[in-house]
Amino acid sequence: MRNKLIKTLLISSLLIFLISSATSLQANGNLLIKKATILTVSGPAIPEADVLVIDGLIKQIGQNLSAPPGTRIIEASGKYLMPGIIDTHTHIALHGTNEGTDAVTPEVNMATVINADDTSIFTALTGGVTMVHTMHGSANVIGGQNVVLKLKWGKPSEELVVKEAFPTLKFALGENVKQSNRTLLPGRPQRYPATRMGANALIRRELNRAKDYLDEWDRYEKLKKSKNPPATLLPPRRDLRLETLADLLRGKLVARCHAYVATEMVEFLNLAKEFGFKIGAFEHAWEAYKIVDELKAAGVGLSVFIDSWAYKMEAAEGIAYNAAYCTNQGLLVSINSDSGERIRRLFNEAGKAVKYGITQDEAIKLITINAAKQLGVDHLVGSIEAGKQADLALFNNHPMSAYARCDMTIIEGEVYFDREKILKERQEAAAKKGGK
Amino acid sequence: MNKHSKKICLTLVLLALILVSTGNSASQTIKPAYALVNCRIVPVAGPVIEKGTILVRNGLIEAVGSAGKVQVPEDAEVIKAEGLTAYPGLISAHTNLFLEPREQSQPPSPEELLRAYTQPAKPQEFPELLILEKLKTKKQIIESYQATGITTVVVAPNQGIFQGQSVVLNLNGEDLNQMVLKQPWALHINFTTERGVYPSSPMGTIAFLRQKFYDTQHYALHLQKYRSSPQFLKRPEYDPFLEALLPYVVEKKTVVFQCNNQEEIKRALRLIDEFKLNAVLTGCNEAWRVKDYLKAARTPLLVTLDFNPPDSSIYSRQGEEVKKKAESELYPANPANLAKEKINFSLTTFGLKESDFLKNIRAAIQAGLPFETALKTLTIEPARALGLEKQLGTLEPGKIANIILTKGELFGEKSKVVRVMVDGVFFEIKERTNEK
Numbered sequence A: 001m002r003n004k005l006i007k008t009l010l011i012s013s014l015l016i017f018l019i020s021s022a023t024s025l026q027a028n029g030n031l032l033i034k035k036a037t038i039l040t041v042s043g044p045a046i047p048e049a050d051v052l053v054i055d056g057l058i059k060q061i062g063q064n065l066s067a068p069p070g071t072r073i074i075e076a077s078g079k080y081l082m083p084g085i086i087d088t089h090t091h092i093a094l095h096g097t098n099e100g101t102d103a104v105t106p107e108v109n110m111a112t113v114i115n116a117d118d119t120s121i122f123t124a125l126t127g128g129v130t131m132v133h134t135m136h137g138s139a140n141v142i143g144g145q146n147v148v149l150k151l152k153w154g155k156p157s158e159e160l161v162v163k164e165a166f167p168t169l170k171f172a173l174g175e176n177v178k179q180s181n182r183t184l185l186p187g188r189p190q191r192y193p194a195t196r197m198g199a200n201a202l203i204r205r206e207l208n209r210a211k212d213y214l215d216e217w218d219r220y221e222k223l224k225k226s227k228n229p230p231a232t233l234l235p236p237r238r239d240l241r242l243e244t245l246a247d248l249l250r251g252k253l254v255a256r257c258h259a260y261v262a263t264e265m266v267e268f269l270n271l272a273k274e275f276g277f278k279i280g281a282f283e284h285a286w287e288a289y290k291i292v293d294e295l296k297a298a299g300v301g302l303s304v305f306i307d308s309w310a311y312k313m314e315a316a317e318g319i320a321y322n323a324a325y326c327t328n329q330g331l332l333v334s335i336n337s338d339s340g341e342r343i344r345r346l347f348n349e350a351g352k353a354v355k356y357g358i359t360q361d362e363a364i365k366l367i368t369i370n371a372a373k374q375l376g377v378d379h380l381v382g383s384i385e386a387g388k389q390a391d392l393a394l395f396n397n398h399p400m401s402a403y404a405r406c407d408m409t410i411i412e413g414e415v416y417f418d419r420e421k422i423l424k425e426r427q428e429a430a431a432k433k434g435g436k
Numbered sequence B: 001m002n003k004h005s006k007k008i009c010l011t012l013v014l015l016a017l018i019l020v021s022t023g024n025s026a027s028q029t030i031k032p033a034y035a036l037v038n039c040r041i042v043p044v045a046g047p048v049i050e051k052g053t054i055l056v057r058n059g060l061i062e063a064v065g066s067a068g069k070v071q072v073p074e075d076a077e078v079i080k081a082e083g084l085t086a087y088p089g090l091i092s093a094h095t096n097l098f099l100e101p102r103e104q105s106q107p108p109s110p111e112e113l114l115r116a117y118t119q120p121a122k123p124q125e126f127p128e129l130l131i132l133e134k135l136k137t138k139k140q141i142i143e144s145y146q147a148t149g150i151t152t153v154v155v156a157p158n159q160g161i162f163q164g165q166s167v168v169l170n171l172n173g174e175d176l177n178q179m180v181l182k183q184p185w186a187l188h189i190n191f192t193t194e195r196g197v198y199p200s201s202p203m204g205t206i207a208f209l210r211q212k213f214y215d216t217q218h219y220a221l222h223l224q225k226y227r228s229s230p231q232f233l234k235r236p237e238y239d240p241f242l243e244a245l246l247p248y249v250v251e252k253k254t255v256v257f258q259c260n261n262q263e264e265i266k267r268a269l270r271l272i273d274e275f276k277l278n279a280v281l282t283g284c285n286e287a288w289r290v291k292d293y294l295k296a297a298r299t300p301l302l303v304t305l306d307f308n309p310p311d312s313s314i315y316s317r318q319g320e321e322v323k324k325k326a327e328s329e330l331y332p333a334n335p336a337n338l339a340k341e342k343i344n345f346s347l348t349t350f351g352l353k354e355s356d357f358l359k360n361i362r363a364a365i366q367a368g369l370p371f372e373t374a375l376k377t378l379t380i381e382p383a384r385a386l387g388l389e390k391q392l393g394t395l396e397p398g399k400i401a402n403i404i405l406t407k408g409e410l411f412g413e414k415s416k417v418v419r420v421m422v423d424g425v426f427f428e429i430k431e432r433t434n435e436k
Helices: A002-021 A120-125 A196-225 A240-249 A262-275 A292-298 A322-328 A342-355 A360-365 A369-375 A419-435 B003-026 B110-118 B139-147 B202-228 B240-249 B262-275 B287-297 B320-340 B354-366 B371-376 B380-385
Strands: A031-038 A046-054 A057-062 A072-075 A080-083 A085-090 A129-134 A142-145 A147-150 A168-172 A254-259 A278-284 A301-304 A333-335 A392-395 A406-411 A414-418 B033-041 B049-057 B060-066 B077-080 B084-088 B090-095 B150-155 B162-165 B167-170 B180-182 B187-190 B255-259 B279-283 B301-304 B346-348 B403-407 B416-422 B425-428
Touching: A031 A392, A085 A342, A085 A369, A120 A129, A120 A342, A120 A414, A129 A342, A129 A369, A129 A392, A129 A406, A142 A196, A196 A240, A196 A262, A240 B202, A254 A262, A262 A278, A262 A292, A278 A369, A292 A322, A301 A322, A301 A369, A322 A333, A322 A342, A333 A342, A333 A369, A342 A360, A406 A419, A414 A419, B033 B403, B090 B279, B090 B301, B090 B346, B090 B380, B139 B150, B139 B354, B139 B416, B150 B416, B162 B240, B187 B240, B202 B240, B202 B262, B255 B262, B262 B279, B262 B287, B287 B301, B287 B320, B301 B320, B320 B354, B320 B371, B346 B380, B354 B371
Parallel strands: A031 A072, A031 A080, A085 A129, A168 A254, A254 A278, A278 A301, A301 A333, B033 B077, B033 B084, B090 B150, B187 B255, B255 B279, B279 B301, B301 B346
Antiparallel strands: A031 A046, A046 A057, A080 A392, A129 A147, A142 A168, A392 A406, A406 A414, B033 B049, B049 B060, B084 B403, B150 B167, B162 B187, B167 B180, B403 B416, B416 B425
16 A cells, blocks of 8 residues: 555656756756855865855855845755765666677767666666766677766756766676676577686787777878879778777777776786776776775776675675775775666765775765766866856765765756655645545 | 661550550559549648549549539549548558568567577668568558558568668559559668677667768778779679668668657767768657757658657656556647647658557647648658659649548548549448447
């Protein structure tokens, strides 16, 4: 009975929300948030302060601010305002995850299959998440190109894309790409690579092909520009797969590499050095604590879980101290969800890091400014500073507390989630339904 | 005139005689001329004629006008049509007539899975497929279409990504060659995936499409260079796949993109823009959700009367109740919303059982689509989209005599199509006993 009621509430509310979100919740990017504790992330917390937002940007932070007439005012006394949470590794808001038929598919681009209708966007907003790095899965050694989105629920998919973010390319190593957890059916050939050294060799082979491809185009361009280009001169075939890898070699793309064990991460660092490409971060990186010096020397960060270790063989040597320890050692660490569900409680995940040895202020960075740096958008978001985009999350308690709950989520000065309003709408919808 | 050309002349005369005589034998049951008198005429091309005459000769409309203005010739068989209304035959510009229904996306059985994995994967790609060559007409299906007033259809292939090439048929009997109006009409592309072979994901499909379009451009360039200077240039390897795409990518013949949800409409528009294709969109039952994009692009639209929300839609993601509500309230308003935005479109029966056509067109009118627009989107608009506006779509002299006679206004609750003329041939509509 109770379950049924909750279900009806959910059903009616979401439908209402989609329709209303684009209109009534919005304030043309102008807001005045009053008397909240401001967790700036860039500096110390400011108690009982106001944040003025004009045209989607943070205009001013201070005491007793006034706003132009007509500006929506949010009374936030006793509440905590933090920068919008950024998830550096998830797969939401997409119409696909893996192009699993080939171990090498850099030509596929997640930006071409954004699904603005995915309800996970709304789920994420309820946990204060405003930005995601939504990625190709880990089925392939070289997966696809990823995309960074702002969770502007109800807006067309193109308006979600954060163009300023680093363009990234997914790599993956270990059990997923060698398909160690698949039952091999009789007669079905095993996909190459089936070992870790195979994965390494495959990357080297493909990057060498990309080098040849670049050379081929260079030769063509040179001939074309020469005094008497031959009449039979034909441009090389445009190959989207090699072109993407060539972009990686040219530094136009940044690698994001799913990896668990220390040895394969070191091997990947070596590959990056050999071919001269950039690594944005290692994903999951359970054994990163073993190779802190190598990671530090390479300037490579981590995007990790907080404490869900040992769920497969290669995660057996993962430790819950990984994120905190690596942070204390000076690595740039972010906490990711890798899930459309865990994404709504990323603040809890970050909060756990406090237990493992970092301060609350450091922990909150794991899901804000550190994530922004890893995605190349720290000049726009990730902290509460004048001039930055007003991506904000309002909590009833300190977000690193186990008792915290997100009450409001704001992107560029627009309220995309308002707990009070949603609950009211649900009650009204239920009442209306009961009355019929 | 020399001996040689005399011979040719003689052959031509003989040929013409043969043609005339076979034509006669085929149309023995047809009177050379009909006069439909005293009927109400809705010519679509101009104002309604309350009491008028339509003259038909040799399968073409000879004259249309008010009773006093059109002389009935002596040789014409007079059809008294008091109390009946004449409309141009309806056109459904996307059907899978005579084809087996598409494979449902049911999970494969263990045996099927094993077969799929143990046998070499073969992509189901056939842009070279001409659907006309696969068709076997069925009298029953033709009659059920005629009963709804549909006299002309596009039959499009329904398998794979590059599905093959469609044909326009006039439903004038069972002889396919006599039915053909345009062969082939267009190349049909669907944003679907393959099972077990590349591309198996939506982003893979887009990468695959782009690669094939680039390959065709390159193939065309290579062919062109080779033809102009066949020496010192290696010949391009013959590729039947790319050969089939040449007319569409290079000569810009019509390409039809099937768009199963709002995102696919935008994906198609991006591909059309990138490769400067001459394209039409079909499916599009979420077109109203992307109306601004469609307004800007001005790509012709074939909009299905299938109101089933797509699986990935927000309305399908919140349980059966919300989906049903959307299906009966939101999706039927799609045509009305497009009309309100002054976006041109044609309606089709794509994905519909023929018995649902009347029900759904009534629902669309109920949801605000003006009757006149409904009529146009099933007559002159599709005729234009097919490049057949000089032959079809209105009751005007010179056009093909596709005429339907109804009791009551077309699409009305109590109206009925009583007789149908296709290519000047009358077909009686059998009384359906099980109709409510």
